[in-house]
């Protein structure tokens with residue numbers, strides 16, 4: 379009997395590496411995760427990861443038709459991870475080459491935000507869309523831009539880094555080595571920086587003043603905003619305004635049908651989206667007014683990374699016989 383064809387989706391993150399085996403419709407058949415830092419040698423890490431997945435494929439009695447891997451700073455063209463600041467391995471890591479040797483099937487590599495965008499396109503909120511922008515508002519800001527049904531990779535393979543568009547020349551220091559990038563304002567870390575600044579500048583009462591600075595988090599700020607805390611509400615307003623400016627700039631560039639939001643800060647829901655819609659309305663060029671929607675991710679957070687990487691494998695491997 380012919381074996382059922384499956385795909386492996388792997389997400390290599392700074393803390394955890396998650397993998398899953400899916401069918402072509404994105405149904406997860408098996409999944410697991412482990413600590414990325416468990417292995418200091420990248421080639422040993424790669425071979426342990428691939429052998430774990432291959433054992434599972436054999437156990438399930440299925441055939442692996444393709445592998446997709448999302449990782450920070452992973453380059454679609456070269457297949458390498460290039461100088462990822464939040465991974466423990468330095469330099470250029472030949473991820474695709476190492477994995478193709480082990481898997482003996484097509485391996486496709488991209489950065490985690492691009493994989494997330496493909497996951498939305500195949501299985502989530504962007505099903506049926508050909509033009510959209512995915513923004514992941516986590517510790518940083520990740521983005522994947524889909525134009526005319528294809529992920530935008532650009533000349534170098536690094537296109538679609540909206541987290542690092544400069545919002546304020548000479549603004550806040552960013553992890554990329556420059557200043558004033560979007561992710562220093564409109565991320566989970568950015569809203570904490572904003573709140574600390576507002577607590578120093580505003581005279582309003584706020585229960586957040588009692589907290590040690592190290593305990594301030596985007597979740598605590600959201601909880602306070604829910605209770606009507608004026609500092610927390612202003613922090614959300616400012617965060618949303620910066621995001622609205624970045625979004626309206628991106629809209630004039632690529633005219634998307636939707637902006638899809640995911641990540642920890644997006645979980646604040648209306649606290650973020652109500653001021654965001656207002657500021658978008660203020661900043662948008664009239665010809666684009668009402669031309670796009672801002673919508674939440676359509677994927678469960680626990681599986682989004684695996685589904686994104688599996689979507690990469692599925693979209694590259696094409697139709698199955």
Ligand SMILES: [Zn+2]
Pocket residue numbers: 541542552553554555556559
């Ligand atoms: Zn930056």
